[in-house]
Amino acid sequence: MDEIDLTIIKKLFGNSRLTYRELANMVELGVSAIHKRIRKLEDDGVINAYTARPSIFALKSLWIMIFGTSKAKSLEFVSKELGQNENVEFVAIAGGKFLYISGFLRNISELQDYSSFVSKVAQIENPTVGIINVPYITIPEPLTTIDYNIIRILNRDARKSITDIADDVGLSAKTVRKRLNHMIENNLALFSIEYSPLYDSSFITVFHISLKEGTDISTTIKYLEKKYYQNIAHCYSYSNIPNFITITSWSKTAQSSRMFQKELQSEGFKDIVPHVFLALNWYSCWVDQLLRTK
Numbered sequence: 001m002d003e004i005d006l007t008i009i010k011k012l013f014g015n016s017r018l019t020y021r022e023l024a025n026m027v028e029l030g031v032s033a034i035h036k037r038i039r040k041l042e043d044d045g046v047i048n049a050y051t052a053r054p055s056i057f058a059l060k061s062l063w064i065m066i067f068g069t070s071k072a073k074s075l076e077f078v079s080k081e082l083g084q085n086e087n088v089e090f091v092a093i094a095g096g097k098f099l100y101i102s103g104f105l106r107n108i109s110e111l112q113d114y115s116s117f118v119s120k121v122a123q124i125e126n127p128t129v130g131i132i133n134v135p136y137i138t139i140p141e142p143l144t145t146i147d148y149n150i151i152r153i154l155n156r157d158a159r160k161s162i163t164d165i166a167d168d169v170g171l172s173a174k175t176v177r178k179r180l181n182h183m184i185e186n187n188l189a190l191f192s193i194e195y196s197p198l199y200d201s202s203f204i205t206v207f208h209i210s211l212k213e214g215t216d217i218s219t220t221i222k223y224l225e226k227k228y229y230q231n232i233a234h235c236y237s238y239s240n241i242p243n244f245i246t247i248t249s250w251s252k253t254a255q256s257s258r259m260f261q262k263e264l265q266s267e268g269f270k271d272i273v274p275h276v277f278l279a280l281n282w283y284s285c286w287v288d289q290l291l292r293t294k
Helices: 003-014 020-027 031-043 075-083 108-122 145-154 162-169 173-185 217-227 254-265 286-291
Strands: 047-054 062-069 088-094 098-105 128-131 189-195 203-210 232-238 241-251 271-282
Touching: 003 020, 003 031, 003 047, 003 189, 003 232, 003 241, 020 031, 031 047, 047 145, 047 286, 062 108, 075 088, 075 098, 075 108, 075 271, 088 203, 098 108, 108 128, 128 232, 145 162, 145 173, 145 189, 145 286, 162 173, 173 189, 203 254, 217 232, 217 241, 241 254, 254 271
Parallel strands: none
Antiparallel strands: 047 189, 062 098, 062 128, 088 098, 088 271, 203 241, 203 271, 232 241
């Protein structure tokens, strides 16, 4: 893997329906070269699935990240146990027996029971429970039955062609294209990927960054994402944790990850703590199961 592969992964994570041509223009390569790279990423097990789900905006749901140090002997066993819960999206195992559990809740009333379950199963005594900040977006209209049918068809195969989708749902290609464009433009659906890094040629590091009091978090995130575009895969803040953000960085080598850490330290933040991923396990959650009932 190289920097171009990392960029492709980042772009597909944001929108797995990007065409080969669109990706080629983004990284200034030919379409055939992009196709070969993506096929290799699939064959190597880096890209596991191209996913489609109703967005948290459409479902008015909450995105929760719980993390902390586990006392469990087998973190892989813990991960599988956590994955049985309908709310869990993925479990990441980091160095020092540190766990990240990403999940979706239908509403805030589920938070206490869910966080208690995760803490007990993961054997994390004092977990950090973060509600990931998302921008406020007004939804013009709810997802229709047709929309749900399209997302269901794309749930584990989000790059399927318009023609194939139209055949599967029994609609015209024009109607399918119109509904897809509408969902994308209005943030009603999320098209992404499930990925796993090749640990001999790439490193996922999550940096916990404590900000000084009075720091404008939104402005800081925009600044970091612009300045360190090549380094940052995701940057999140949390509505219930003040002066705190997490940055997910995907680097080619351990050395480049350390160099990025040094650059972050030069920014004068209050504190920076890195956690390197050792494993990343994805699970089907209630959002996926919802598609089967619509």
